[in-house]
Amino acid sequence: MKIAIAGYGNLxxxxxxxxxxxxxMELTALFTRRNPAxxxxxxxxxxxxxxxxxxxxxxIDVMILCGGSAKDLPEQxxxxxxxxxxxxxxxxxxxxxxHFATVDKICRANNTVSIISVGWDPGLFSINRLLGxxxxxxxxxYTFWGKGVSQGHxxxxxxxPGVQDARQYTIPVESALERVRAGETPELSAREKHLxxxxxxxxxxxxxxxxxxxxxxxxxxxxxxxxxVHFISQEELNREHGSIPHGGTVxxxxxxxxxxxxxxxxxxxxxxxxxxxxxxxxxxxYARAAARMAKENSFGCKTVLDIPPAYLHPLSAEExxxxxx
Amino acid sequence: MKIAIAGYGNLxxxxxxxxxxxxxMELTALFTRRNPAxxxxxxxxxxxxxxxxxxxxxxIDVMILCGGSAKDLPEQxxxxxxxxxxxxxxxxxxxxxxHFATVDKICRANNTVSIISVGWDPGLFSINRLLGxxxxxxxxxYTFWGKGVSQGHxxxxxxxPGVQDARQYTIPVESALERVRAGETPELSAREKHLxxxxxxxxxxxxxxxxxxxxxxxxxxxxxxxxxVHFISQEELNREHGSIPHGGTVxxxxxxxxxxxxxxxxxxxxxxxxxxxxxxxxxxxYARAAARMAKENSFGCKTVLDIPPAYLHPLSAEExxxxxx
Numbered sequence: 001m002k003i004a005i006a007g008y009g010n011l012x013x014x015x016x017x018x019x020x021x022x023x024x025m026e027l028t029a030l031f032t033r034r035n036p037a038x039x040x041x042x043x044x045x046x047x048x049x050x051x052x053x054x055x056x057x058x059x060i061d062v063m064i065l066c067g068g069s070a071k072d073l074p075e076q077x078x079x080x081x082x083x084x085x086x087x088x089x090x091x092x093x094x095x096x097x098x099h100f101a102t103v104d105k106i107c108r109a110n111n112t113v114s115i116i117s118v119g120w121d122p123g124l125f126s127i128n129r130l131l132g133x134x135x136x137x138x139x140x141x142y143t144f145w146g147k148g149v150s151q152g153h154x155x156x157x158x159x160x161p162g163v164q165d166a167r168q169y170t171i172p173v174e175s176a177l178e179r180v181r182a183g184e185t186p187e188l189s190a191r192e193k194h195l196x197x198x199x200x201x202x203x204x205x206x207x208x209x210x211x212x213x214x215x216x217x218x219x220x221x222x223x224x225x226x227x228x229v230h231f232i233s234q235e236e237l238n239r240e241h242g243s244i245p246h247g248g249t250v251x252x253x254x255x256x257x258x259x260x261x262x263x264x265x266x267x268x269x270x271x272x273x274x275x276x277x278x279x280x281x282x283x284x285x286y287a288r289a290a291a292r293m294a295k296e297n298s299f300g301c302k303t304v305l306d307i308p309p310a311y312l313h314p315l316s317a318e319e320x321x322x323x324x325x
Numbered sequence: 326m327k328i329a330i331a332g333y334g335n336l337x338x339x340x341x342x343x344x345x346x347x348x349x350m351e352l353t354a355l356f357t358r359r360n361p362a363x364x365x366x367x368x369x370x371x372x373x374x375x376x377x378x379x380x381x382x383x384x385i386d387v388m389i390l391c392g393g394s395a396k397d398l399p400e401q402x403x404x405x406x407x408x409x410x411x412x413x414x415x416x417x418x419x420x421x422x423x424h425f426a427t428v429d430k431i432c433r434a435n436n437t438v439s440i441i442s443v444g445w446d447p448g449l450f451s452i453n454r455l456l457g458x459x460x461x462x463x464x465x466x467y468t469f470w471g472k473g474v475s476q477g478h479x480x481x482x483x484x485x486p487g488v489q490d491a492r493q494y495t496i497p498v499e500s501a502l503e504r505v506r507a508g509e510t511p512e513l514s515a516r517e518k519h520l521x522x523x524x525x526x527x528x529x530x531x532x533x534x535x536x537x538x539x540x541x542x543x544x545x546x547x548x549x550x551x552x553x554v555h556f557i558s559q560e561e562l563n564r565e566h567g568s569i570p571h572g573g574t575v576x577x578x579x580x581x582x583x584x585x586x587x588x589x590x591x592x593x594x595x596x597x598x599x600x601x602x603x604x605x606x607x608x609x610x611y612a613r614a615a616a617r618m619a620k621e622n623s624f625g626c627k628t629v630l631d632i633p634p635a636y637l638h639p640l641s642a643e644e645x646x647x648x649x650x
Contacts, residue, residue, distance in 0.1 A: 122650045129649050134610040134637035256602040267594040277581040285459040310630040312459035324454050325447045
């Protein structure tokens with residue numbers, strides 16, 4: 001399986017490492033909007049300008065897109081899906097249906113496969129929300145994130161004019177988490193479940209009040225939460241906020257029996273020392289699925305909810321039945 | 326979706342309740358090897374002799390098989406798969422490949438869909454083992470069960486001549502579980518991870534020593550574990566061991582980065598007040614998938630590893646993308 005990467009930030013670096021370690025994959029190209037000659041990659045993968053991607057169509061089975069959801073992916077995924085099977089990690093939940101419709105049309109017109117919104121949320125967490133509802137229809141589900149750095153939210157802050165760098169921590173409201181784990185099924189608003197804490201490096205002379213307001217009022221990302229913004233120096237950010245841990249828990253609390261007398265709890269929990277490295281691993285597993293679906297002419301846009309689990313694993317269906325079932 | 330049940334033990338009763346609660350399903354028939362006229366069902370579903378099942382082919386979209394893995398399913402699944410789309414919960418891990426091959430041949434010859442080995446293990450736990458390996462290929466996975474009653478193991482004991490009734494508790498070795506949760510990746514044998522404790526009611530005059538030996542040496546089920554057998558009265562069994570709780574945890578502990586320096590832990594945990602009621606819920610969700618795959622002419626035998634998650638949920642793909650992803 002020949003894999004290429006589009007975009008070489010933290011996520012792209014994680015994908016480079018994950019593909020390098022996969023027994024059935026080869027990293028054949030990396031595409032960047034920066035100067036290819038000056039990109040210090042970890043492996044010896046050839047680097048090309050993003051604009052020349054289509055010329056390398058024959059050397060690539062799946063292109064893994066590693067740009068941000070706010071501005072990169074809404075443009076790059078539709079463009080690259082014309083010539084490639086692509087994977088993206090588009091994570092603006094509210095805009096997924098629109099993104100899906102755009103990409104699906106292009107895939108069907110060009111006989112390509114795209115799997116969008118891959119990662120752990122959206123991604124593995126979505127699968128667990130679905131399983132919880134399908135298996136325990138009488139119940140409630142809860143998703144708690146963190147404490148951890150959200151790539152998407154940090155990226156969104158960095159795109160505000162005047163912001164030089166930023167880290168956003170998502171923090172679960174501990175008292176709410178404890179109630180759910182104890183078997184209660186409270187109604188909780190977004191605000192009651194999580195806090196958002198932002199560490200921001202402003203450019204020289206930037207209007208910090210405006211930046212803070214733009215963050216706190218940003219729709220989808222911050223407007224529905226209690227958000228704290230701290231302005232710090234680049235040095236302090238590098239020193240104190242250099243790693244990118246994350247994690248979280250999806251819980252389904254449900255009941256069965258004619259009198260709803262029997263209680264069950266399903267829980268899926270991730271504890272991640274590096275969010276981008278883990279997300280990259282998920283992207284690479286779904287790249288394997290995209291290559292297999294393309295071989296079966298199963299074209300169009302998909303999400304993690306459409307992919308049979310067996311397509312993600314290097315072993316054959318026979319081996320999986322014997323070893324894993 | 327018209328659903329039928331074959332077999333009316335604890336699992337069949339759970340399926341009856343789950344189908345009754347499903348918005349998109351109707352329970353149209355129940356088949357039994359007992360006397361249909363004397364079967365006290367919870368709903369008013371028509372009850373027929375198992376041998377007459379084929380005559381009701383037109384009234385049934387999916388047949389959910391609720392017999393045991395030791396003796397019922399190896400015979401019933403192939404027989405019923407000739408005329409019906411079927412779901413079973415075959416859980417003798419070592420014999421799954423053979424069972425799959427038998428059923429697959431029949432499904433392909435008769436244009437039916439079977440999904441075998443459905444439940445939580447094999448089943449939801451299998452999916453999580455697969456996801457863990459696919460996402461974190463450098464790592465180790467662990468499955469801990471219990472403390473809880475294993476239906477399959479209790480059933481296996483009850484089939485030994487001279488046994489009137491039995492309950493088998495699977496108990497995780499707490500010290501082993503703690504090591505894995507703490508991020509260690511020890512090599513653990515089956516014996517080091519779980520104990521098996523059996524409460525057995527012997528028939529009058531039965532040879533208890535022989536029964537105990539047959540249990541402790543039973544391949545696949547007990548031979549590889551430290552097993553304790555207690556002989557008790559039916560009254561004590563009913564009084565002290567009447568409920569059927571279970572649960573367990575699948576953990577994948579893995580590393581990423583070029584120097585394997587970054588640690589991640591994935592955990593899937595179930596806490597179930599009734600194993601058969603929960604297993605029944607899983608069977609019913611997969612019955613939905615079987616009906617959908619049959620409509621798409623996707624015939625043959627499948628396992629949970631082959632089913633796209635979206636097929637399990639009553640909502641459409643569009644609704645799932647908007648609400649769950």
